[in-house]
Amino acid sequence: xxxxxxxxxxxxxxxxxxxxxxxxxxxxxxxxxxxxxxxxxxxxxxxxxxxxxxxxxxxxxxxxxxxxxxxxx
Amino acid sequence: xxxxxxxxxxxxxxxxxxxxxxxxxxxxxxxxxxxxxxxxxxxxxxxxxxxxxxxxxxxxxxxxxxxxxxxxxxxxxxxxxxxxxxxxxxxxxxxxxxxxxxxxxxxxxxxxxxxxxxxxxxxxxxxxxxxxxxxxxxxxxxxxxxxxxxxxxxxxxxxxxxxxxxxxxxxxxx
Numbered sequence: 001x002x003x004x005x006x007x008x009x010x011x012x013x014x015x016x017x018x019x020x021x022x023x024x025x026x027x028x029x030x031x032x033x034x035x036x037x038x039x040x041x042x043x044x045x046x047x048x049x050x051x052x053x054x055x056x057x058x059x060x061x062x063x064x065x066x067x068x069x070x071x072x073x
Numbered sequence: 074x075x076x077x078x079x080x081x082x083x084x085x086x087x088x089x090x091x092x093x094x095x096x097x098x099x100x101x102x103x104x105x106x107x108x109x110x111x112x113x114x115x116x117x118x119x120x121x122x123x124x125x126x127x128x129x130x131x132x133x134x135x136x137x138x139x140x141x142x143x144x145x146x147x148x149x150x151x152x153x154x155x156x157x158x159x160x161x162x163x164x165x166x167x168x169x170x171x172x173x174x175x176x177x178x179x180x181x182x183x184x185x186x187x188x189x190x191x192x193x194x195x196x197x198x199x200x201x202x203x204x205x206x207x208x209x210x211x212x213x214x215x216x217x218x219x220x221x222x223x224x225x226x227x228x229x230x231x232x233x234x235x236x237x238x239x240x241x242x243x244x245x246x247x
Contacts, residue, residue, distance in 0.1 A: 008102060011109035018116035025123045034127040041124030044117050051113035059103045 007058025014051045018044055141231070141238040144169050144179070148235065155193035157182075160228055160239040166190055167228055168200070169237065170211055177237060180214050180225035191225065200225070 021044040028036040078099050100108075139161040150156055156169045160181075168182040170193050180200070182191040189204035193211070200209040207219030214225040227243040 003102070005102075007106050008109070011106050011113070015109050015112055015116075018113050022116055022120055025120050029123055029127055032130075034131045037127035038124055038131070041120040041127065044120040045124075048110075048114045048117035051110040055106050055110040059106060 004058065004061040007054055007061060010054050010058075011051055014047050014054070018047055021047070138241050139239075141240055144230070144237045144239055146236055147232065150237070153195050153198075155195075158239065161242060167239070168193060169228075169230065169239075170200075172211060175232075176212075177230045177232065178211060178214070179228035179230045179239060180209075181228065181242070182225065184221055185216065185223040185225060186219070186221040 021040045025037055025040045025044065028034075028040065142158070142160055144158045144160075145156045150169070150171045152171050152173060154171055158167050158169060158179075159165055160167045160179075165181055166183065167179055168191065169177060169179040171177055180191075182200070183189070184191050184202040184204065184207055186202065186207050187204060189202050191200045191202045191207070191209060193199075194201050198211060199217070200211055201207070202209075202219065202221065205220050207221040208217045209215065209221070209225055210217050214227050216222060216224060229240045229243055231238045231240045
């Protein structure tokens with residue numbers, strides 16, 4: 001079976017960045033760097049559409065049949 | 074492979090195992106990616122409140138200014154003396170200390186331990202809480218001895234035309 005893990009790896013990387021940015025947001029907020037806080041919060045929000053885009057692009061990659069196809073027979 | 078999770082491991086003759094689940098619980102690559110994208114969405118939403126409060130602080134809404142309140146005339150407060158007053162409301166007792174010719178500090182004097190009134194001891198140059206002998210550093214408000222662990226909330230003081238005014242309460246730092 002052919003597999004495509006590019007999407008999985010990219011999405012995992014995005015999730016990692018999400019975690020890092022969230023942590024930075026909280027820290028920078030308590031350090032009272034509000035501009036930086038807003039910047040990281042914005043980046044965190046922006047990562048979501050990127051993740052959706054990657055998901056849409058990658059969901060039909062790879063050789064495995066989709067759910068509907070698999071259950072046709 | 075695709076039927077692996079759909080096989081019945083033994084012959085069965087009953088009325089409960091005759092439902093064909095059609096892989097509905099199987100976590101495949103696509104489902105996993107969907108979970109990851111959804112988690113990214115959760116993170117995005119969860120940072121919004123932080124962004125909102127940060128924006129609020131940036132616009133200066135968090136730093137509330139109270140109407141200036143006269144504490145005392147400069148000539149009535151000698152260096153090393155203290156004055157009691159109430160700020161911002163009449164129930165928030167506070168203390169003003171003149172540390173040097175031009176240095177005034179003011180704190181809300183409810184002890185951060187159990188809210189007893191902290192007073193200024195001129196001889197020892199320290200603020201002391203009578204209840205449990207907590208001590209505070211006069212120049213910063215930080216606790217130096219006893220049970221209190223948090224600093225006294227500072228009050229910003231302004232001197233104009235030989236009159237001392239209380240302007241605003243500094244951010245409470247836990």
